[in-house]
Amino acid sequence: MEILVVEDDERVSDALSAFLARxxxxxxxxxxxxxAIDAVVPETEAVILDLGLPDIDGIDVCRRIRAFSGVPIIIATARSQVEERIRGLHAGADDFVVKPYDVRELVARIEAVTRRSRTVPGLGEPRLVIDAQDVYIDITNRYATVASTAIELTPKEFEILEVLARYPGVPVPRDRIIREVWGTDWSGFNRSLEVHVGSIRRKLDPNSLIETVRGLGYRLAVS
Structure with a gap:
């Protein structure tokens, strides 16, 4: 797997790159x-992005990369404020870790955000498709259209849709979505889930495929 590490601190970059190589x-x-923007190529499978870069703020870098690529992006930064996490997720990041972090956890997060994008459906595996309210989403082949116009969904947004699509019309608890998408039971991802669902809804606007089930989670409003 090809990983792009975007980090201006040479010591941090050296240590992280060495661990990832091992x-x-x-x-x-x-x-x-x-x-960093120039280094993202079709072969890039994940980006580890620091926010405190010398020329362009990392949030803007994330936004620019997301404008032309669906590559999974994990923000790794010393900025720990919730507002920064929300800004990063709105800019298209798939995950967020705060320095100092355990590199083993970072590797686990890399695996989590890239797992489905690396999965190739097996021979004869049925396609998972949502076709309702003028929205067509092919989860298996990872593309979506609204009124026949293509829309861009991040890898994490597709993962959330995939979980919901496996139970059409059935409420899916928040903790189950978080466990399947982020690979953890930590409730701290509730806010991240809300931000991603909000982004999906904006992209599907004016449709309302994703409904909030108060006190439980979300469901796809399909028959």
Missing amino acids: SGYSVHRATDGAA
């Missing part, structure tokens, strides 16, 4: 925002 990843590095 874990079997192919690592590419960038020390500023402009270089």
Whole structure:
């Protein structure tokens, strides 16, 4: 797997890159925002992005990468404020870790955000499709249209839709979605889930496929 590490602190970049290499990843590095944007190629399978870059704020880098690529992005930064997490998720990030972090946890998060994007459906596996309210979402082939116009969904947004699509019309608890999408039972991801669901809803607007089930979670409003 090819990982792009975007980090201007050489010591942090060296240590992280060495650990990822020992874990079997192919690592590419960038020390500023402009270089990071240029370094994202079709072969890039995940981006580890620091926010405190010398030329372009990491949130803007995330937004620019997301404008042309669906590559999973994990923000890794010393900024711990909830508002920064929300800004990052709104910009298209798939996950967020706060420095100092355990590199083993970071590797687990990399695996979580890329798991489904690496999955190739088996021979004869049925396609998982949502076709309702002028919205067509092919979860298996990872594309979506609204009124026949393509829309861009991030890898994490697709993962959330996939969980809901497996139980059409049935309420899915928040903790189950978090467990399947983020690979954890930590309730701290509730806010991240809300932000991602809000982003999906805006992209599907004016349709209301995702309904909130008060006190429980979400469901797809399909028959």
